[in-house]
Amino acid sequence: MGRFNVSNQYKAIVIGGSAGSFQGISRILSALPTDFELPIILCLHRLKHVRNGFVEALNIKSAVLLEEPEDKENIKKGKIYLAPSNYHLCVELGNTFALSTEEMVNNSRPSIDITLETAAYTYRNRLIGILLSGANKDGAWGMKKIKDRGGLTIVQEPSECMIDTMPAAALSLTPVDYVLTIGDIIEFLKELDRKYKQ
Amino acid sequence: MQQEIEIVDLRRLTEVIKNKYNYDFSNYAMSSFKRRVQRIIELYKFASVDALIRKLSEEPPFFREFLSEVTVNVTEMFRDPSFWREIRDHILPNILLNHSSVSIWHAGCSSGEEVFSMAILLKEMGILDKAKIVATDIDVDVLQKARSGTYPLKNMDINQKNYVRFQGNQSLDRYYREENGKAILDKSLVEGISFREHNLVSSAVFSKFDLILCRNVMIYFNQNLQNTVLKMFHESLFKYGYLIVGSKESLIWCEIANKFIVVNNEEKIYKKIKD
Numbered sequence: 001m002g003r004f005n006v007s008n009q010y011k012a013i014v015i016g017g018s019a020g021s022f023q024g025i026s027r028i029l030s031a032l033p034t035d036f037e038l039p040i041i042l043c044l045h046r047l048k049h050v051r052n053g054f055v056e057a058l059n060i061k062s063a064v065l066l067e068e069p070e071d072k073e074n075i076k077k078g079k080i081y082l083a084p085s086n087y088h089l090c091v092e093l094g095n096t097f098a099l100s101t102e103e104m105v106n107n108s109r110p111s112i113d114i115t116l117e118t119a120a121y122t123y124r125n126r127l128i129g130i131l132l133s134g135a136n137k138d139g140a141w142g143m144k145k146i147k148d149r150g151g152l153t154i155v156q157e158p159s160e161c162m163i164d165t166m167p168a169a170a171l172s173l174t175p176v177d178y179v180l181t182i183g184d185i186i187e188f189l190k191e192l193d194r195k196y197k198q
Numbered sequence: 199m200q201q202e203i204e205i206v207d208l209r210r211l212t213e214v215i216k217n218k219y220n221y222d223f224s225n226y227a228m229s230s231f232k233r234r235v236q237r238i239i240e241l242y243k244f245a246s247v248d249a250l251i252r253k254l255s256e257e258p259p260f261f262r263e264f265l266s267e268v269t270v271n272v273t274e275m276f277r278d279p280s281f282w283r284e285i286r287d288h289i290l291p292n293i294l295l296n297h298s299s300v301s302i303w304h305a306g307c308s309s310g311e312e313v314f315s316m317a318i319l320l321k322e323m324g325i326l327d328k329a330k331i332v333a334t335d336i337d338v339d340v341l342q343k344a345r346s347g348t349y350p351l352k353n354m355d356i357n358q359k360n361y362v363r364f365q366g367n368q369s370l371d372r373y374y375r376e377e378n379g380k381a382i383l384d385k386s387l388v389e390g391i392s393f394r395e396h397n398l399v400s401s402a403v404f405s406k407f408d409l410i411l412c413r414n415v416m417i418y419f420n421q422n423l424q425n426t427v428l429k430m431f432h433e434s435l436f437k438y439g440y441l442i443v444g445s446k447e448s449l450i451w452c453e454i455a456n457k458f459i460v461v462n463n464e465e466k467i468y469k470k471i472k473d
Contacts, residue, residue, distance in 0.1 A: 049356075049359070049360070049363075051278065051280075051445065068446065069446075070446050070447060070448045071416070071417045071444070071446055071447045071448070072420075072421050072424065072451060073448075073451075084445075084446050086277075087446055090227075090229035090230060091229065092227060092228055092229050092420075093205075093228055093229075096421075098227045098229050098230060098417060099414075099417045099444075099446050099447075100229075100230045100233075100270065100417060100418070101270060101272050101273070101414045101417070101444075102230065102233070102234075102270050102272060103272055114233075118229045121229070
């Protein structure tokens with residue numbers, strides 16, 4: 001039994017982050033097993049009018065190649081997806097993505113709340129939500145939705161965050177299952193992955 | 199409203215709208231449609247989905263407002279500047295190699311920012327008078343906005359930035375005047391443009407075009423409806439005409455993908471090669 005005693009009921013992982021999360025997310029991506037089982041959906045705040053460059057920057061260190069999904073693309077095992085610039089990234093029933101150019105939410109497009117909420121609606125208790133460093137409260141409400149629907153929630157240890165507004169907002173809005181450093185989030189993900197390979 | 203909207207609620211809602219107003223939202227993408235309905239419920243302070251359904255059943259004028267709010271009307275001039283450069287530098291010159299004029303359909307034109315972008319682009323190429331442009335939307339109120347070419351001045355900041363990155367040969371403010379916090383675009387740009395009400399969902403072919411732009415519209419539809427609409431676009435294009443969708447949309451999953459070739463995958467420009 002591992003340190004987190006995590007089950008293999010999960011179908012997907014969503015990760016949200018904003019200011020100060022790039023380094024943490026890079027560390028996580030570089031430490032993942034190359035055959036990591038679950039799909040990971042990343043919603044990170046990014047420059048709205050710069051379409052290229054971000055996914056390439058994350059791919060430099062990532063163990064698994066990240067992709068920006070297209071509208072109605074199937075969500076597949078073993079893939080890592082990044083919300084494209086200037087679109088909201090939603091998860092649809094039927095395990096596909098849907099993109100949207102709706103109004104900004106929390107001054108953001110992509111909005112972490114939208115990705116987290118739609119993923120929670122689709123995956124219910126089979127979702128893990130992770131929220132990292134950030135300077136606004138986007139993502140807090142989405143984490144609450146994941147928790148409300150029986151999913152598992154992890155927030156980056158605020159004292160480790162470059163800017164802790166985002167994890168702090170989540171912690172004040174909803175109970176979370178784990179408050180972890182990036183190092184421990186990596187351990188958690190590795191332990192989780194082992195569960196699927198036993 | 200605290201209660202979460204369930205799919206059965208959305209089904210009842212789309213059923214009522216279909217029966218009473220003959221608009222079919224049943225094949226809209228669930229995640230965004232649900233959020234739009236939620237938004238309307240909050241905006242008008244309805245107690246529940248049932249209250250919204252009652253209002254729609256009893257007050258036909260409200261449907262027009264509903265239609266304006268449920269559809270997404272967030273757009274920019276020259277969104278994706280590299281795409282507009284591609285149109286100017288390659289696609290239009292290519293069409294004009296074999297034709298003396300070009301017919302263009304903006305399908306789902308919303309408040310008209312892309313229509314004005316196209317008009318400015320054509321004007322700068324010196325071929326605005328060679329273009330026959332039709333712009334359509336489901337929402338008559340937003341079409342009125344498009345015709346008026348009047349936008350909040352604060353939006354012009356991003357429009358201007360996009361225009362600079364598009365590398366237009368003027369300054370964008372050459373094309374509008376400021377009045378009471380609004381930017382009013384030069385009407386001569388859209389003099390020849392026909393703005394019409396048209397619902398993509400009812401899928402009627404009404405003309406043929408060299409170029410169809412439908413960017414970030416079908417993302418609000420499910421795959422079934424996307425397939426239907428794409429068939430209609432295919433029929434509405436001349437052979438070797440171009441279909442352009444949003445930068446994160448794709449034709450590769452659709453049923454008629456084999457009747458198109460990819461001209462530019464980055465900008466999602468497709469060419470019809472088979473009838």
